[in-house]
Amino acid sequence: MWRAAVALLLLSAAAAAAEPPLTADYYAQTCPQAADIITGAFIAKQTSSPTTAAGTLRLFFHDCFLDGCDASVLISSNAFNRAERDADINLSLPGDSFDAITRAKTALELACPATVSCADLLAMATRDLLSMLGGPLLTLKLGRKDSLVSSAEAVDRRLPRSNATVSELITLFAARGFSPRELVALSGAHTVGFAHCSEFAARFDGGVRAGEFARVVRRACAGYEKRPTLAVFNDVVTPSKFDNMYYRNLMRGMGLLATDQALAEDRRTRRYVRRYAGNQTAFFVDFARAVEKLSVYGVKTGRHGEVRRRCDQFNSLPL
Structure with missing residues (x-):
């Protein structure tokens, strides 16, 4: 039995080692225009709706702080699942940010289908908007995958509330x-x-x-x-x-x-x-x-996630 346990540990370690690391130039070959597409979409949205930048910062935090930066907060609820964005604390997340993400993802899918994850999209948008507001420049690594799970029940008591001590x-x-x-x-x-x-x-x-x-x-x-x-x-x-x-x-x-x-x-x-x-x-x-x-906390890579075709839907219904 101990041999089987050791073998299982070795396989797990090998699988973890095989996961591709996050890198600054992750899309250099597969979608070199990704950053420009995202920047353009969010500049346009920020210009028409000046609260978009602050809203996107908040969206990024609510996504990453729960179980890692995996775009789980972007999933919409359906008949089979009540998703994170419908948890009470997330109901006030701004629609402008969700809309900008949808626009950016649509453009990305036209240019580089099934390549840029929604988690990376949100991270890059946060970096760009922070700079637009006069904030510090962020150095981000890319290569996150999108979550395969999003549950409103998982949110309770795991995000800071306005009355917390x-x-x-x-x-x-x-x-x-x-x-x-x-x-x-x-x-x-x-x-x-x-x-x-x-x-x-x-x-x-x-x-x-x-x-x-x-x-x-x-x-x-x-x-x-x-x-x-x-x-x-x-x-x-x-x-x-x-x-x-x-x-x-x-x-x-x-x-x-x-x-x-x-x-x-x-x-x-x-x-x-x-x-x-x-x-x-x-x-x-x-x-x-x-x-x-925070941007690398709990990220999913390799087989632990997917690149969604739409940021508000899993590629297939969750089990």
């Missing part, structure tokens, strides 16, 4: 190999985009410091209980620019989400908030490193 956040990130410093750096993505009033308005009803900010938020969210789409920019100072203003706002008590403000007050994370508030270059360096690390 710092301890809960640290635990969630540590389970994926990320430090408190990387947690704070990745949270800097909130320097762009917006949050719906239902996620934070109640905490501004009273007792919150930065009184004028609280009054502005209350006015912006007036009647949100009956208007669920009401939202406020995460960074009300430079909402469309990727910079360190998010941290500077936290130092003034102007964090929109309770989780964000808590990072500036907890002893385990506040030193990083202070560092990034005072040094944008340090933030950019740490953010880029953390995103690059």
Whole structure:
């Protein structure tokens, strides 16, 4: 029996070793125009819908943080499966980003059929849009395959929520190999985009410091209980620019989400908030490193995934 077990381990190790590695020039021969196609599609979408960039950053995080960057969040539900994007926490993911991915994938399939994965598409789009907003340049490796599974039930309690404590956040990130410093750096993505009033308005009803900010938020969210789409920019100072203003706002008590403000007050994370508030270059360096690390977390390669023909559907129905 032990010989059979050893043989099985050797076969598994050999299979793992045979998996093709991610590389920066993965599509150099098979689809050299891939980057230009993706960039063009997302520039067009960002120009017509300026919230696309922030939405795509959020989509990338929700995809990668769960079980790796495998485009599982892009799958649509059907009669046989309730997919990740229909989990409660994902219902607010922006339609503009999904639409841009669909447009880019259609163009890719015309140019290079069955070649560029949706997971790589989302990673490259995130890199491009971050740069467009003035953020740091990312160095990405490519060659991810798309997931064969997407389940809404798998999402519960595995993505950070707007009412999470710092301890809960640290635990969630540590389970994926990320430090408190990387947690704070990745949270800097909130320097762009917006949050719906239902996620934070109640905490501004009273007792919150930065009184004028609280009054502005209350006015912006007036009647949100009956208007669920009401939202406020995460960074009300430079909402469309990727910079360190998010941290500077936290130092003034102007964090929109309770989780964000808590990072500036907890002893385990506040030193990083202070560092990034005072040094944008340090933030950019740490953010880029953390995103690059996240981009290779749990990726599928070789036979462990597929290259979807459509980003919202598996090539065949899941078993």
